[in-house]
Amino acid sequence: MSDSLEESTPSSANAETMEVDGSGPQSESETNRPEISPNAVDLKDGGVFKEIKREGIGSETPCTGDEVYVHYTGKLVDGTVFDTSKTRDEFSFKLDRGSVIKAWDIALATMKVGEMAEVTCRPDFAYGDTGSPPKIPPNSWLIFEIELLGFMGEDVSTDKDGGVRKSVIVKGEGYKTPNDGAQVEMHIIGKCNGSVFEDKDLAFIVGDCQDEVVVEGVEMAVKKLKEGETARVKVQSKYAYGGEGSIKYGIPPNADLEYEMKMKKFEKAKESWEMDGKEKLDQSEVVKEKGTKFFKEGSYKKAITSYKRVISYLEYETDMEGEEKQKRDALMLAAYLNTAMCYLKLKDYVEARKHSDSALGIDVNSEKGYYRRGEANMGLNEFEDAKKDFSKVLEINPKNKAARDEQMRANKKIKEQNAKEKSIYQGMFKKFAEADSKGVKDKAVDGPGSGDQAKMETQSEGTAV
Numbered sequence: 001m002s003d004s005l006e007e008s009t010p011s012s013a014n015a016e017t018m019e020v021d022g023s024g025p026q027s028e029s030e031t032n033r034p035e036i037s038p039n040a041v042d043l044k045d046g047g048v049f050k051e052i053k054r055e056g057i058g059s060e061t062p063c064t065g066d067e068v069y070v071h072y073t074g075k076l077v078d079g080t081v082f083d084t085s086k087t088r089d090e091f092s093f094k095l096d097r098g099s100v101i102k103a104w105d106i107a108l109a110t111m112k113v114g115e116m117a118e119v120t121c122r123p124d125f126a127y128g129d130t131g132s133p134p135k136i137p138p139n140s141w142l143i144f145e146i147e148l149l150g151f152m153g154e155d156v157s158t159d160k161d162g163g164v165r166k167s168v169i170v171k172g173e174g175y176k177t178p179n180d181g182a183q184v185e186m187h188i189i190g191k192c193n194g195s196v197f198e199d200k201d202l203a204f205i206v207g208d209c210q211d212e213v214v215v216e217g218v219e220m221a222v223k224k225l226k227e228g229e230t231a232r233v234k235v236q237s238k239y240a241y242g243g244e245g246s247i248k249y250g251i252p253p254n255a256d257l258e259y260e261m262k263m264k265k266f267e268k269a270k271e272s273w274e275m276d277g278k279e280k281l282d283q284s285e286v287v288k289e290k291g292t293k294f295f296k297e298g299s300y301k302k303a304i305t306s307y308k309r310v311i312s313y314l315e316y317e318t319d320m321e322g323e324e325k326q327k328r329d330a331l332m333l334a335a336y337l338n339t340a341m342c343y344l345k346l347k348d349y350v351e352a353r354k355h356s357d358s359a360l361g362i363d364v365n366s367e368k369g370y371y372r373r374g375e376a377n378m379g380l381n382e383f384e385d386a387k388k389d390f391s392k393v394l395e396i397n398p399k400n401k402a403a404r405d406e407q408m409r410a411n412k413k414i415k416e417q418n419a420k421e422k423s424i425y426q427g428m429f430k431k432f433a434e435a436d437s438k439g440v441k442d443k444a445v446d447g448p449g450s451g452d453q454a455k456m457e458t459q460s461e462g463t464a465v
Helices: 008-018 029-030 104-109 216-223 276-297 300-314 322-345 349-362 367-379 385-398 402-444 451-464
Strands: 047-052 069-074 081-084 091-094 116-121 140-151 164-170 181-192 196-205 232-233 257-267
Touching: 047 104, 104 116, 104 140, 164 216, 181 216, 196 232, 196 349, 216 232, 276 300, 276 322, 300 322, 322 367, 349 367, 367 385, 367 402, 385 402
Parallel strands: none
Antiparallel strands: 047 116, 069 081, 069 091, 069 140, 116 140, 164 232, 181 196, 181 257, 232 257
16 A cells, blocks of 8 residues: 555554453543544444545445455644555555555445545554554554545455455454365355346255256355355456356356355365375276266356366376276276367367377377367467378278368468468568568669769769779
8 A cells, every 4th residue: 555554554553452341441542532523433442433525336345355446645633644546656555454454444335436435543453562664653543545446345256356255244254265176055146137046055065066956156166265255256257157147047148256154164175185096097997977968968167177187186106006097098098088079169269279199198098188178279360280180090090981071171371371471471572572562663763863862872872983
């Protein structure tokens, strides 16, 4: 937050060491206490007062963990400005994470977007008995003018693209959260454009749930909920019902949704490091079958999640021998190949090629590995590489008609690409020739003794002499 308030991260701990026991501030603080407006509201034990100078809009206020955006000016009681953001960019921080002084966390949690407020805070809710030298003396009451520009929940989407954001309404217990495979029990209330479309209890296994039960965005958020926590979750349409909407719930295409989610309880699945080799092989078989089920249903992202769980279980189990090693390699190969196929369906050709490469790292003669990499290279317009991949498939299996057809398609694309490049180069050469021709004509019109050319020729003659 500026030179002073950025220093509040460590100095906010100073306020934490001073107990607010209801007996009021120390006498020195009382002496320095400014006059509090009768319109100000006491937000915390006579230590934080807020007077609204301009009303905000809407009804929502920031929650724990939200990213908050503000402009502010900080003053001492005598009116001296010790810091302001108005000469810089807006300031942002995560609410109630200890990154700013306590008075800010308390006050901002009550503000609406667009609201302007004057916040007056006692030293133990600001910089305490140490102050923040050289600008803020010890035991200083402070006055802030704060404007809430906006806020948004924590980004809990897998790709961190802002598609799923979570705001904590009621804090949960402990630090544990569900993992893939965890059994959860929760209550959700779903809203679309302010109207409730579902209000129900749910019990399901994370990562194995059908879209009809919970949408993808809800599953992402579930993995960030602690036991007993209630959260507001905003889900963009691409992680909800997408362009098709939902007839069952009356949700139109491309609609963003909002959920209130309460985590009642959950039981975490065993993590990979908690299993022995045999358990990992057995669990991988189960998870692979679930992935295949999702694939057949067209739930490619869920299938990818399942196949990647297989990979996470087994990728470091390199010491297996005999039948266990054969089983491990077969499962890993299938997981990489199937993941590549899912990415092809999703038109993510970079990831498809990457997982095809991984499959070929396990089996250098994998017919499907070369074929899927060839398909990925076609999608990336890497036609020469695609041609090589399909040729390799035909070396392994000359009867593979699909590979032969794709090889012909790659050859056709290469010819089209070469013809296009030839046309471009011909056009460029033609323009260069025309430019050169025009230059020669211009010289002929100017004559040998005109302008700069005449100077150059004179200098040349002089040098020769």
